[in-house]
Amino acid sequence: MYLRRDIIEPRVYQEVIYARCKDNNCLVVLPTGLGKTLIAMLIADYRLSKYGGKVLMLAPTKPLAVQHAESFRRLFDISPEKINVLTGELSPKQRAELWERSVIVTATPQTVENDILTGKISLEDVVLLVFDEAHRAVGNYSYVFIAKEYLKTAKHPLVLGLTASPGSDEERIREIIRNLGIERIEIRTESSPDVKPYVQRMSFEWVKVELPGIYKEVRKLLREMLKESLKPLAQFGLVSTYSPDISKREVLQAGSKINQEVARGNYELGRLRMYQAKAVKLQHAIELLETQGLTALRAYLKKLREDKRTKSSRQLMEDPRMRKVIYLLVQAKELGLDHPKMESMLEMVKEQLKKKPNSKIIVFTNYRDTGRKIVEVLHGEGVTAERFIGQASRSNDRGMSQREQKEVLDRFSRGEFNVLVATSVGEEGLDVPEVDLVVFYEPVPSAIRSIQRRGRTGRHRPGRVVILMARGTRDEAYYWSSRRKEKGMFEAIKKIVRELEKAHPNRAEIRENVPERVEMPSKGKITPLDEFLKPKEKPEKAEKKVEKAEKPTPSKEEVYEKLPIKPVFVKKPKGIVVYVDSRELRSGVPKHLKELGAEIEVRTLDVADYVVSEEVGIERKSANDFIGSIIDGRLFDQVERLKRAYKKPVIIIEGELYGIRNVHPNAIRGAIAAVTLDWGVPILFSSGTEETAQFIYLMAKREQEERKKEVRLRSEKKALTLAERQRLIVEGLPNVSATLAKRLLKHFGNVERVFTATEEELQEVEGIGPKKAREIRKVITAPYVEDEDKA
Secondary structure, three states, X not given: OOEOOOOEOOOHHHHHHHHHHOOOOEEEEOOOOOOHHHHHHHHHHHHHHHHOOXXXXXXXXXXXXXXXXXXXXXXXXXXXXXXXXXXXXXXXXXXXXXXXXXXXXXXXXXXXXXXXXXXXXXXXXXEEEEEEOHHHOOOOOHHHXXXXXXXXXXXXXXXXXXXXXXXXXXXXXXXXXXXXXXXXXXXXXXXXXXXXXXXXXXXXXXXXXXXXXXXXXXXXXXXXXXXXXXXHHHHOOOOOOOOOOOOHHHHHHHHXXXXXXXXXXXXXXXXXXXXXXHHHHHHHHHHHHHHOOHHHHHHHHHHHHHOOOOHHHHHHHHOHHHHHHHHHHHHHHHOOOOOHHHHHHXXXXXXXXXHOOOOOEEXXXXXXXXXXXXXXXXXXXXXXXEEEOOOOOEOOEOOOOHHHHHHHHHHXXXXXOOEEEEOHHHOOOOOOOOOOEEEEOOOOOOHHXXXXXXXXXXXXXXXXXXXXXXXXXXXXXXXXXXXXXHHHHHHHHHHHHHHHHHHOOOOOOOOOOOOOOOOOOOOOOOOOHHHHEOOOOOOOOXXXXXXXXXXXXXXXXXXXXXXXXXXXXXXXXXXXXXEEEHHHHHHOHHHHHHHHOOEEEEEOOOOOOEEOOOOEEEEEEEHHHXXXXXXXXXXXXXXXXXXXXXXXXXXXXXXXXXXXXXXXXXXXXXXXXXHHHHOOOOEEEEOOHHHHHHHHHHHHHHHHHHOOOOOOOOOHHHHXXXXXXXXXXXXXXXXXXXXXXXXXXXHHOOHHHHHHOOHHHHOOOOOOOHHHHHHHHHHHHOOOOOOOXXX
C-alpha cells in the first residue's frame, strides 16, 4: 500500500465509488468539494500495488496539475522525487527525463499530447490515467487523443474521469463516454443518501433588480433597430422571425447561410451580409445593456464608432436613433447612473463584511470590462478587491500569466484581500477554501458553468450564493436556461447509465445512486482534500520503509488473463515516416497521422509543413489562411519557396473555401489557377484535419514503400542571394508580407534605413497605415524581456 491510510479517512461514498471503479473505466460525477481527488488516490494506490508501473493524472491548467502533485506528495508513501509535474515550461528533454524516473505524474494535456507525438514518452506502463475536469473530453481537445493512444498502447489500462458537470446535452455526454472508453458511471448529488450527511448548508438567493427609465428607453431604441435589421433576413427565410428576442445562434447561422449562398453564385444575397452584421452588433449591445450596464455599453459603442472600415458599424453609428442612444448614455453618466446590479452587489459585499470582516467573497462576471468596473467601485468604498482573468491579452488589457494567477489566488487564500472578481477562468478548478459568498453578476445559460461557479463556496462551512438578475431581460432567460439544462443533465446521465448496465450485464452492478426525483441544489458542498485527514497526530516513523515503487511488476503472461480490459496490441508499422513542422502540432493533423500508423518526426522546418520524401514537401493551409494569404500577398512568395525547395511540392487546402470571407469567388479561383498553371504546384482539397492526414499518409506510403524514396529534409537556404536575405530580415517585422518587404526596401534603399525610419516615413510606403507603422516601430524599439510563461 502506498496511500497513507493511517492519516486518511475516506467517507463511505468514496469507498463505494473506489470499489466500483478500481477495475472498470469509470466516469465519476461529483459536486465540487466532495473529494474526487481522494477517490483517484485510492484507485492509484490499488493499481500501483497490483501492477507497479506509473499513474498519470491530467488537469487542464498548470496550477491544477501542481495542486494534484502536492496532494500526492503529502498523502503517498513514495519518494517526492518520483512524483512530478510535466508542463510546457520544461524542455522536452527535461520532461522525458522526469517521465522515466517518475511513478506518479500530473500534467497538462497539451504537454503530454506533444510528447506522445514526438515519441518522448510512451503510455505503455501507465496503469491508471485520470482525466480531471473530464467534461472537456470532446471535439479536438487533447484528452481525446491521449485516451485513444492510452487504450491502444497500455499493458494494463484503466481510465478514471472526474467532473462536477459533464454537460446537459445527451449527445455531448455520450461523446465523453465514447472518447474515454467509459464502462461505468458513478454519480452523486448533494441529496444522494450516502452524501447528504456530509454536506454543508448552502443558501441560494435570486436578487431581481428593476431597470431605471433611461435603460428602458435605450433598450427600446436598440430593439427597434434590431427588428429593422432582422426584417430583410426574415423575408429571405434566413431567420425564422424578426422579433428582437431571437436567439444569437440563429442570427450567427444566418451569416453562414449567406456565405454558402454566395459561394453557390447567388450574389444577390450578398447584400444581406450588412443586415446580418448589424443584427449581431445590436444583439451584443442589448446584452451588454441588460446584463452589464451603461459603462459596458458606452465602451462597446465607442469601439463601433472608431471602426471606420466596417460599413455595418458606420451605418449603425449614423442612425439617428443611435445618436439618441449616445445622448441618453451621456445624460446617464452625468447623473451617475449605472446598472442597478452594481449597487446591489456592493450592498451585499458590505453587508457580508460587516457581519464578518475577514470574509472571502468571489464575484463572477462574463466580461473583463465589468470586472474592472466592479473592482473600481469596491475600491471606492474601501473594500479590498482584485481581478482574476485569463492569460489572453485584449487591446488595452494585458492577460495574467499562470504565475500571476497563482499569486493572486495564494494572496486571496491568505486573506490579504476580501473580494476576488473573476471571469470564466475562475469557474473551473479554483481551489480556495472557506469562501463565504459567491455572487453571479449575471446568470449563465450553461449547466456546466453554473455548477462550477457555485461550487466555489460551501466547502468548509455553510456558504451563500446570490444570483443577480435584471427583471424582464435575458438575465431571466439565461437563469431558467441553466436550470433546465442542469435538470436535463441528470436525466440524460440516468438514461445512459441504464444503457451501460445492459451493455455490461456480466460486470458488477452499475448504479448511480441518484434519487429518482432529482432536486435542484438547495444545499452546498463540503470540504477540500485536507478535511479527509484523520484528526489524530501522525504516528512516529518506524524504520525507513523500502521504496515500494521499486517492487517488480507481475509478468505480462501472469496478468493478461486477469485484466478487466483486454489490451489491444497493435503492430507498429515499419518505415512510414512523416516529418512535421513543430508549429503544426496544434492543428490536429499529426494526431490523425499517428492514429493511421505513421511515425512522426517533429522538426522546425524552413519550408513546408510536412515532408514525406526528399522530393515531396507539403504545405497545409486552412481555407481562411489561404484566402488571407491572397489578400496580403504572401501566397505566391510561399509557393516560390516551396517550389525551390522540393521537386514535387503539394498544397493542401483544408475546409470550406468559398463564402468564409468577403472575397469574390472568382478572385479565389484565379489564385488557384495561377498556383496550378503558372507555378505547376498541384492543389488538393480536404474537408478537414482527418482527410488531410489521410492524404499525407497515402503520399508518404507511396513515396517510401512503392517508390523507395528516402525521407530527407531539404531547405531553401541552398543559395539565398543578398536581396533575398535582406527581404527575409524585413519580413520579420509585424504584418510585413514579402511584397511589402520589397516595397520598403525599394523605398528606403537598404535594411538599415527601414529599421531607422520614423512612423511618418513608414506611412509613405503603400500598404502601411498609422497602426501598422506604430506596430513596426514598437517591435524595433521595445526593450527585450524574456518570456515569463511558455506553458
